[in-house]
Structures are given as structure tokens and as C-alpha cells.
Amino acid sequence: MSATIETPRAPQPVRRQRRFNFEKWGWIYMRASGVVLVVLIFGHLFVNLFAGEGVKAIDFAFVGGKLSQPFWQIWDTLLLWLALIHGANGMRTIVNDYASNRLLRVIFKGALIASAVVLLVLGTLVIYTFDPCPAGSPANLLPSFCPAG
Amino acid sequence: MPEKSAGALAASRPEKKYPLPKISAPRAPRGTLYRGREGMWSWVLHRITGVSIFFFLLVHILDTSLVRVSPGAYNAVINSYKTPIMGLGETALVVAIGFHALNGLRVILIDFWSLGAKHQRLMFWIVIVVWVLLLVGFVPRQFMHIFGGA
């Protein structure tokens, strides 16, 4: 950030304004999601790291236990979507700030969108297709409510 | 005056095109570091923490996805989080989220509260104090969890 870039006004193609103003909505989104994220993230952190045994308590059984409850399913979905889009949009701003070269911008932003989309799909699938008691797994790894295999 | 004068009420943003400066501006030796104040440093921290959290989040989604693979795989990875080194990393992450979240709220107040900009410096210090309090609450407990036997 302290880099002395003395000629940043490299000529750039003029962007036409789009009907849908992405910048404005992005800005609003950062704030709206931020407020919600405070609740979601601190709740998440509290339950996972602070309450009870802290990190040590986290294992498949713990996660399985949580993800089998619709409440935590919704919580985690929201967390996933809000945080990932918030983060990706934040990263987009940063790319706009630092990647002066047009090609670089395209590459970085492409990578951002790709990773965000992949992870959103993956994460959502995991939350909703998740089986807390996969067949054939050692019972000691599974949540306590699983029928003993 | 002609239509092309700067005064023509163009509804869209007027074209901005600048000739390349005639001298390619030299970069070295570096200028001094800009001595911004609370506002600038809070932004620097906000940015650094935001990026760190983002990369953690990428990893975190991936590792959590392992629950879909098999309990064994998930536990194997998650157990590595339980080493003291990862524990420290984890602590750092919470520290980062703590600052990012609190300062995010400060930024939101600056944007939407009419007196926000006026009190931004005070709010920065409030953020710092609350942040430290949070850490005082969290870090010892976390250290107990990761270093403590139980």
C-alpha cells in the first residue's frame, strides 16, 4: 500500500455505464451482509471455538451433529453465501485497486468468480446432501444419534 | 458554445482519456511512507484482515466439504487444526475477524450515521478497545484449549 506508483493514470478504455449499477449494489451488499455476518460469524465461532471444549471438540461427530439440525443448516448456508460473496466482492475491489493491467484484472476476477461459484455450489451441496451417519463408518467417529452400525 | 464543450450536459460520464505522461515516472528511490492516521491504518488493517479471512474461508469450505467424503478424512484434517501451531493460526484468524467485524461496523456507521465521519477517530479507538476486550476474553481460553491437556 505504500508503493509509490506515480503514474497510475494509465489510459484505460472508458467503461460505459450499465443499466444495473453493480458498484452501488456491491457497496450496499457489503454493508448489509456485514451486519448479518457479525451475528452469523460470532455465533459460529462461539459455538465452535468457545463454548464447551473449543477447537478440541470439533470432529466429524460434532459437525455431523450440527448439520443434521435444520437450524444450523440454514445458519451455515447463510454464512457460506453471505461471507463468500462478501469476501469475493471485497477481493474484486482490491483487484480493481491494484491490478492496473487490464489482462491481469480479467484473470484475477475470472479466478475469483470461478472459485466463488465452485465453492458456493460445493458448500451448499455438502450442507444439504450431507449424511451424518454414512454407512460403513466406524461408529466411534459418528454422532451419538446414529444407529449403531 | 459548441456541443463538444465540457459544458454540454452529458448524462453519462464524460469521456476521460489522458495522454500518457511524457516522462515515464521513476519509481526509485522510494518516497517516504505516507503518514496517514487512524483512518488510513484502520483501512490497511481492514484490508489485510479481509483478505486473510477470505483465503481462510476458501480453505475452510474445502476442509468442511470433507465431511461429505468420509468421517475419517474429515477428522484427519481437522485433527491437524488441533496442533498448537494451527491453534495459533486459528487464534490469529479470530483476532482478524474480530477487527474486521468491528471496524466494518465502524465503516457502516461512518456511511450511514450523520455524525459518523465526525467521530470516526473516536470510533476507531472504541473498536480497538472492544477488540482487545474480546481477545482478552477469547485468547486465554483458546490457549487453554490448545495447550492445555484436557
Place this chain on the structure above:
Amino acid sequence: MGEDAEGTSSIIDGVHHHQFDIVIVGAGGAGMRAAIEAGPHARTAVISKLYPTRSHTGAAQGGMAAALANVEEDNWEWHTYDTVKGGDYLVDQDAAEILAKEAIDAVIDLENMGLPFNRTPEGKIDQRRFGGHTREHGKAPVRRACYAADRTGHMILQTLFQNCVRLGINFFNEFYVLDMVMTEVTDSFGVTTEQPSGVVAYELATGDLHVFQAKAIIFATGGFGKIFKTTSNAHTLTGDGVGIIWRKGLPLEDMEFFQFHPTGLAGLGILLSEAARGEGAILRNATGERFMERYTPTLKDLAPRDIVARSMATEIREGRGAGPDKDYLYLDITHLEPAVIDEKLPDITEFARTYLGVEPYTEPVPVLPTAHYAMGGIPTTNNAEVLRSNTEVVPGLYAAGECACVSVHGSNRLGTNSLLDINVFGKRAGKNAVEYVKTAEFVPLPDDPAAGVRKILDMVRSGDGTERIAVIRKELQDSMDRNAQIFRTDDSLKEVTELIERLRARYKNIALQDKGKRFNTDLLEAVELGFLLDLAEVLVYSARARKESRGGHMREDYPERDDKNFLVHTMAYLTGDPESADAGEHIRLDWKPVVITNYPPMERKY
């Protein structure tokens, strides 16, 4: 107008050539006001040695006079009278009438262009008191100055610039005009005259020369306070425009009249506007006495500037100055409400805090008179046409603003009349230039139009001189402060004349340290010093010849006003060998009658 608005340009022999209908030199208030008139009707270029918003009009604080009568009864006739009396009857009264009459439109024009004036509760433009502005011919101070806090000049400059942006005016910024090109023209009657065909500018960024051919040229280059040491003027106010006209052999009018503003920050010269006194500030001496009551019982602290400055100098001389050396006085605003100060005088109180470390809410501010405004300059008609003699105009050449002498200020300008002057006569210059170019043809350029400038530059660049620019300038300024300031005598003027002669000789031997082409401000300071020396010489020469005391010109050896011999404007011409050592060998003085309409000269009492 499309592409035409941009004029044409080409490069010949390394010199850029441009062609415009109208070229305006100077982008201060006067220059931009002219540009706003001219731009929409003719191909216009504005050439300025500074980015327009850096011009010193932006430093003006107090206000702009116009008898709007928004807050109390007033009319332009009273304004005319005050202007004439304030100028100690050396004002051309027809011009003063125009100034006062057109003031009202000038203010409304600015408001309509967007200027954010302070407002009355009803939403009209608010007005405040200012020195020398009175009701019913001197009965009591009147609220005539339209203002925007103490940043009126800033707002005028910004508003005019904004409107130039709106109109898409062509600016050539950081171009120093150093010469005007004159071509000999023989008309159909076989009469040969020299006519202006363009100007030549030096581009700061590159060191390139640019010739601007034009049908009409408007000079609006501002003042030359930098001939003095203590001055409210900017470092860049070196009188280039006036100097260029002078070197062309055209006359300069009333150069001996220079205004010293009573309240500059002591030691610095930074101005504290008269608006402070308009809002109720009081001048006090070391004992705390409100001494102006003794000198001008009716107007007290709001007497015209020449009188206040002289009274202050007298106080100090008679040992009533404040401070360890008893050499300054106080401006006291401690009795005003801080809220009022913040609303109406925010900037000047900040100047006192920043530069003297004085808190004006609670402490009086040390002040001293400071060189402020040149009443004299390039003589023009009421239509802003430049005169080549008492009656004859130079076709296509105009001047407006502080560099010009119409003369609406006579021997002493009233506060707020200059911002008015630049607007009224800036507009007139623009309008008349447009009319002129409708029928006029381009005057052909001589073979090598840039030769004059090249000569100047070669002179300062050449060789390995030994004299430092700054040393010569400092000696000039110190001596001018000592000898040609508020009080003058033949002896003091003689002393400074002799010094100037020596300095002019030494100037030929200056050393330049920056030999580069790009942004060579060293070179330009040297050129500017040349103009300063020339103008100081004319000023002092004219002052020596005026053996009377009038307005800003106080001769201790001739303390009375002498209407019998000196109710005339001084016209100074450069003749003979400009290089000659003795001023008398190259300066010729002539006199021009004062236009008197309604107000026969009377004793000036406040």
C-alpha cells in the same frame, strides 16, 4: 463553432504558432470575466502563467461593492461620489459612474453564475460596511459590500473558472507571456502605425516558445506588489503585463499611486481584510487608544485606506506603537462574538492563528500597513481600449483589472471597488473585443515574431554572471519599503532611484543556476525581476515628479494637495535608449486631464 473554437496551431522553426481571434493574457478575475464574454462569440484563448484558480483574485477577502440596497437605502450615485472622493478627485468621474452603475448587474451576473454570496434572512445577497463607502455623500457608513464570508475573491475566482469550464474556454496554463508583437502597418492614407499582431509566450513545462497571433489582445495580468518587501501580493504578482506594455513604448498612467493597506499581519504583510473593521474591529495603539477617532471622527476606523495607513504610520512615528520596538499597532476584534467571527471572518482569524500564533477571539492582532494595490497601470478608455497617448487608442488592444488604469480609483482605491473593477471592465473588455474582431483582420506577424523573447531569454541565460537574482530583488524591495512607501520625500525617492539604476546595471550580470528547459522557474524569476526593476523605476520617477500629496501618494516635502498643478494623471513613456543608466534619459512624463462631471474637487474630510 465546433472545431473552430480551438483555433489553429502549427510549429515553425521550433516555435509553436497559434491563431485565435481573441487572446486574453491572464486568468484572474478580469481575464476570466472577459473570457466568459468572448468565448461564446469568438475563437478565444486565455494564456496564464498560473493555473487559473491560483490567480491572486482568489486572495481577495472582504467584498465587492454594489449599491443593491438590499439591507439599507443606497444608490449608485452615492457610490460614485464615494469612489471619486476616496480617490482624492483624481478619479475620472465618467468612468466611476459606469463602475457604480454597472456594479449592480455585475453582482447579479455573478450570483446567477452561481456565486454563493452570504444571504440576508429574506434570502437576498447580504451586504456589509467597508472603508469609505457612505450614505448621502459622507454622512455615515453604508452597507454596500456584497460578500461571501471573508473569501469573496476566492468565490469570484472559482465561480468564473467554473463558468469557463462550462463554456469550454481554451486555457494555456503555465504559459508566461513575455512579449507583445507589434507590426508596422500602413493604412490607406499612407499613415504608418505600430499595431499589435500577437503575443509570445514561454511554456514553463517544456521551455518552448509559442506565438499567438490574434486580432484582439486583452491584458489582464494583475498587479505588481512584489516591487515592495511587505506586501499582501502573491510572489507571482510581478507586473509582467504592465512591463510588456511599457517596453513597447506605450504609456503607463498614475504609476506613483500605490495603495498601502492598513492591516497586514505585522512582519508578514498577509492581509487582514478591511471587512474586519466593517464588522466592527478597532485599531488601537500601544495604550489601547482607538486612535482613528482623532484623525477621522465621522468614519473612524472605516476611513479610506490611505488615511488610515497614514494615521497608523504617524502613531508609530510618534512613539505610540506597540511591541518591544514600538513598531506595530493592534487590530482588535476581541469584543466580537466568536460565532460572528467564525461566520463572517473565518479565514483571516485563521491567518492570525497560523502565522502569528495569536488568538483573535481573546488577543488583539499585531498589524502594519502592507503594499496592496496598484492604482496605476495601462491607461484605457471606458471601453477598456488601451491608450497610446492621451486620446488615441491602440486598435485591438485592451486591458482590464489591476494592470489597467481606467481610472476609477484615482489616487486611492476604495476597498471592494477592485473586485468590482475586474468584473465591470473585464466584461467590457471581452464585449468590445468581440465587437472589434467581427470586422477586424489579422495584422500580419513580422518575420521572426519570437525574436524579442529570445533576446530577453538570451540575456538572462547568457554567460557566467555573478549576481544573484534574489539579492538584487531583495535590495530593491527593501529600499522601496524604506523610501517609496507611505511617506515619501524627494530625498528618499532620489535614494531609491539611484539604487534602481545600480541594480539595473547589476541585473545585466546575473547568474542563472538552472540551465534546463523544463520547468525552469529560475529563469522566469530572472525575467520577472526585469519587469519589477522597470516598474519600480517608473513608479519612483513618476512619484518624484508629483510634488504634492494626494491619496496614496504622500510627499512629506509637499504635504498639501495641489489641484492647481497636479489635478492631472501622470502619463509615463519609455523613450530613447531604454538601457541608459539615468532614468531621466529614457522616461518621459506627460500629463492627462482628469474627467470631472458632477463632483468638483473639494477638501477631503471624513
Place this chain on the structure above:
Amino acid sequence: MSTAVLDNSPSVPEVIPTFTATLIIRRFDPEVDDEPRWQDFDVEMRGTDRILDALHKIKWEQDGSLTFRRSCAHGVCGSDAMRINGRNRLACKTLIKDLDISKPIYVEAIKGLPLEKDLIVNMDPFFESFKAVQPFLIASSKPDKERLQSPVERARFDDTTKCILCAACTSSCPVFWTDGQYFGPAAIVNAHRFIFDSRDEGSEVRLDILNDQEGVWRCRTTFNCTEACPRGIQVTQAIAEVKAAVLRGKP
């Protein structure tokens, strides 16, 4: 002669002792240097002197090639914004006594605009951004006299009328350093000046111009601009007000 003299060598500054200050200036001469270099100068100064006085002393007594812009010398023309000890300030408004003189004083050009020579940068991009926000009154009515405006309406935009276009704010903005296409705080301040002027009818246009990737949304509220503004304009506040106006769709 001395009878004719107002002996006004003022004593105010004279009683203040002088000392030697060291200025380290980042020099660059495009005709000689490939890159800027730091150069030290020792100058005899008084506490009440300004950095501008120090630069003048150097230029006038030591090195005439030192190049910088200046005009008014009291903070109203906006010529001499530069980075003094790492912060943007006006040289003519920075008194030596307000700096730590036990250490050298670093002086360099403002950031983010093309460096031309020593302390001079190319201001054209800055003014282009200014012009792009339509900084002039847009009003259709043709009144005979002044347009009326109440003192309250006038006060609404008072702060932003003070701008002297010195670029201290824009060149202190971390976003602008890296993304020179950003309009920058000064342009937004000048848009604010008109958006909130009750006489103006063009605010829609300006809000539209600034509702852009390089417009108000680019600002990350770092407050460097506000800290740097020599006129004390609450720049970030003004930007926040413009953002809010864009959201509302009207001033």
C-alpha cells in the same frame, strides 16, 4: 531620508531565535536524472518561518534549480501542496515550529500524479476529473435579480465552497495512488458544492456521473483526504453525503 521612513522592520519575528534546520528534498530533474534522489540542505530558519520560506531560502541562496510551485504564500491559492514529513500539506501553511526540528524535514512531491520535476507534478489529470463532475451552476430560470436562497440553504454547502483545488486530498488518497482513474475526493467535493446548492438543477446528472465504478463507491473512507485538506473541509463527510444522495437519487 530616514525622516520619510516608516521604520517598520517589525520586531515580532525578530525576537525569535534562529536555528539550523535540515531539509531532505526528493529531487528529480527529467533532463538529467533517471530516477529521483534525496538531497540534503541546511538552512538557517526561525520557528515562525514556513516550509515555503525554507524552500525559497534554498532556491535563492543555495540552489536556484530547486523547483516548486507557489504563489499566494498564505494558503489560499492551492499551488504548493507537497508531502512534508510524509503528509500532504501546503508548504506555505506549515510552520517550522510545528514540526520536530530535531530531525530532518523530508519534503517530496505529492503522490499519484506524474512527477515532472522536483516538487512539481502534472496537475492536468486532477483538473480533468474536476471538470468531469460538471462543477458549475446548472439553473434554467432567468431571474432579473439574484436568485433567493435562505441562510440555511446557503449554509448547507458552505464547507465545500472553500476548496482551492490544491489536490492535497486527492493525492493523499490510497485508492487514487493505485487507481488513477478514481475521480478522487477533490472532484467529489466540488460536485457536493453544487449538488447541495438549492439553486442548482443539475444534481441528477452529477449524481449519475459519480454513481460509477470510479465514482463515490471507490472511496474506502480512509480519511487521509480530510486530514490533508488545508482548508479544513470535512471531505469524507462530504463524500458520505454524496453517497447517501446517490442512494436516495436526489440531494
